[in-house]
Amino acid sequence: MTHILGLTGSIGMGKSTVATMFRDLGVPVFDADAAVHALQGPNGALLPAIEAAFPGTTGPAGLDRAALRDRIFDDPDARRRLEAIVHPAVAAERQRFLDTHAAAPLVVLDIPLLFETGGDARCDSVAVVSAAPDIQRARVLARPGMTESAFAAILATQMPDGEKRARAHHIIRTDTTIGATQVQVAALVACMVPGEGG
Known part of the structure; x- marks a missing residue:
């Protein structure tokens, strides 16, 4: 039976670095952000639907992120329209990943907004990366290109770190x-994968 570990953490906490550590230990990792980028990149499967909903936001290079961000930034309805296009496609990619690795004892779902989107309900346990x-x-x-105001705006869309840690089964400090972080990751893998050393 595969154990599904959700991996999440707020911006700047080191989640991508930790995900790489899991990969280096042979654990299959589903990267939700990478899936979105592929779906919205050149010839991405979602480009026609996004262009239809938000004309002028896509081109030969894929999604024009700045143009789309401007279109949805202060418009909750537009954001919901975009999510209705993106979320089902990412869910399908995630299911393909789980089917592919059905024989693995442990898989990791690397999802930045795991708690915010209710994705933790699909996981057996959750690890929060924190600093x-x-x-x-x-x-x-x-x-x-990062500014104080942009950082504040991103934080406003994310559950506070303290709340994430309170809901986590495991906390990985970066x-x-x-x-020291690698030791934490290895210990977590060892307690979830039968036969792994300490």
């Missing part, structure tokens, strides 16, 4: 060394 607020802030503001 101290000052470290999170420094990481995010070091990203190209406000430490890479090696």
Whole structure:
């Protein structure tokens, strides 16, 4: 029986780094963001539906993210229309991943808005990647083009870190060394995968 581990964490917490650590230990990882990018990239399966709903937001290079962001930023109805296009397609990709790895003892669903979208209900357990607020802030503001206001806007769409940690079965700290984080990930895999060493 495959154990489905949901992996989530707010922006700048180090979730992508932790997902890579799971992959390096041989655990299959479904990357929801990567699935969305593929569906919306050049010749992506969702481009016709997005173009029909939001004319002028797609082209040969795929989705024009800035144009679409401007279109839906202050419009909850537009955001819901977009989600109605994207979410079912991502769900289908996730199911394909689960079917492909049905024999694996452990799989990871890397989903940024796992709790916010109710995705935790499809997981056997959830690991939240977390770091101290000052470290999170420094990481995010070091990203190209990131501003204080953009960071604040992103945080406003995400469940507070404290609430995520309270709902998690496992917490992986990244406000430490890479090696210490790897030890946490390896220990988690070892307790979920029969026969794995410590």
